[in-house]
Amino acid sequence: MSTDKLMKLLAPVMKLDNLGIPTGLIQDIIFRLLFNESDVSIARFAEVLGIHPSLVDELLARMKQEHLVEVKRAGGLGSLSFIYGLTEAGTKRARDAFERSQYVGRVPISLEKYTEAILLQSKREARITPTQMKQALGFLILPENFDRRLGPAVNAGTSLFLYGPPGNGKTTIAQAIAKLIGRDSPIWLPDAITVGGQIIRVFDPLVHTPIEEKEMIVHAADFANGRSDKLKFDHRWRLFERPAVMVGGELTMDSLDLRYEPIAKVYEAPLQLKANGGMFLIDDFGRQQISPQELLNRWIVPLESGIDFLRLQSGQSLEVPFRQLIVFSTNLDPMQLVDGAFLRRIQMKVEVGGPSEKLFYQIFVESCKSFNVPFDKKAFVHLLQKWYRAPNRVMQAVHPRDIVKTVISICNYDNTAPRLTPDLVDEACESYFVDGNMAATLADQ
Structure with missing residues (x-):
């Protein structure tokens, strides 16, 4: 990846205009946090929102001038030590903010910045070596040189088709690949992205494993040529192990599209978006609630172009990156499952047969x-x-x-x-x- 470009993308934002998202969206999160917690310090705002305290201070100063918030307590360190609460007018605005969304968390990243980050971090300079692959599969007893069938597909980071009779380790092999990818190099991801005034939640605790804070600081220090100050990075981004999404027969078409949550009033990212930068395993392919042909029609363009298209309730279409290792694992005959057009788009096909x-x-x-x-x-x-x-x-x-x-x-x-x-x-x-x-x-x- 281009370290300089990624460093620039992750750099702390010190001006509101440079956040790249509407100020009103940030104010709505502030209103909701104040409504939920009553009295909130600048430090608490910065922790929850993931933006620099000086930006929070600037926003609250504006809101104070509009009589939407008030200072409940003042410390001895100037405005950064103030404790804020809602005014009566602010409480009304907070209720309006809840009508738009229930989201309270890190300030979302724009879709443009998210796309740039995924593309930069998908171009891995490091490659999985034969030694690493053999070590990852070392707990399995496999045919000689079996690692050579998998390694090129993992490094290409596009697609892999595992097929063969049941009970021979296809799922276990895929899980070993997922662990190998996860340990290979961590990835910077936001908790949420925004487009068209809507919030799309990307972070999923079942998929994304945050890097421990101490390890993150060390990695960040190495990344920034020895500068270990955490504020050198925009805290709207977090460091994670490379994600691994694994689904079986429960996969539905709905889980591959944006899902609007009417109570929270936010969108949940589809599974392939959560898997960006990592691996997406479709286990027992052919036994899903959607047919292989439906999946083919849904993914034939993304598999070839690396771009997926999603749609908001408003009808607005989004172009998002489709950058993960897609692994199909099946016990069924591939030729009876899908046609040649689909198989051509899967770079590597590996048979996992029974042992001698x-x-x-x-x-x-x-x-x-x-x-x-x-x-x-x-x-x-x-x-x-x-x-x-x-x-x-x-x-x-x-x-x-x-x-x-x-x-x-x-x-x-x-x-x-x-x-x-x-x-x-x-x-x-x-x-x-x-x-x-x-x-x-x-x-x-």
Whole structure:
């Protein structure tokens, strides 16, 4: 990214006109905060609004001249130590402000500045290395050089299609990528943006993890060439781990568009906007409440152009950045899900297949270690022959963990130490594989 340009964008704003948003919108937040808390200090205003105390002081001085606020208490440090409250006229204006919106928080950033920040921070100079990718996937047992199928897609930061039978780690792989991206480099984001006089809430505590304040100061100091003063940055911006949005079958079309909240009178950002700068995983793709074709029609332009279009209730259309790694994960046949036009727009397609017998053995041994169950080769060979080779069952990477856990449950029920034996393996598999139970029933008839 261009450090100089981002530094300029994050620099503290010392003039009201340079905030880039209507002054009336800021005054409305002040009215609502005063109404909620009665008596408010300049320091408290600055903390909640995220703007410099001198700007708060200037705004309150104007409002005082208009007899909308009054000084309740004065300290010995001039106007910056004043405690303010609402006048009768100010109380009426506060009620009017609540009619427009319930929002109380950091002063929003203009859509233009938000777009600039996302574009600057999407051009990452650092790249995920093979070593980093291998470390991120190190807790999984995967085919050799599997990291090379994922690394280029992560660095491109556009799209990735994971497909293959269930139970082989597609979701786990995507989550590992999300953690890797999140730790790669933090990102500066606002709590809210504004356009057309409306407020769009971007910050979501379920998606955005703030960097600890001490760590943020260190990062900010490095970013500003050693200057550690927190006021060197506009506090309307906060430092977060790169976001990761993960959705499954609950995904609806509404969650991909601006959602107006009639009580709070603010817009909630769609999921892809919250994921900007990070990753958006659509798990179990093809099983959502919206069809793959509907999603294709919604995203075919953003996937290619990196630009999304949203619409306010007024009908005003917004152009916003669409800059995140989109990961589609599915157990279904990709060719039956979507057409070639959609697949062409997804740069990398990676099959996550079932393990070979060699990998299955390694996974089983590791599962035993994880649950402190002594590995027994005779029991494992029995499992392989009776429950996989004979019925020609497809191996799944999740099977060893589940079978070992089932064996442990059986031993706990018997109040015996967990162990592996052919009989215990049979009992576990009879409980685990549905078709095994059916086959046994038919054989007895």
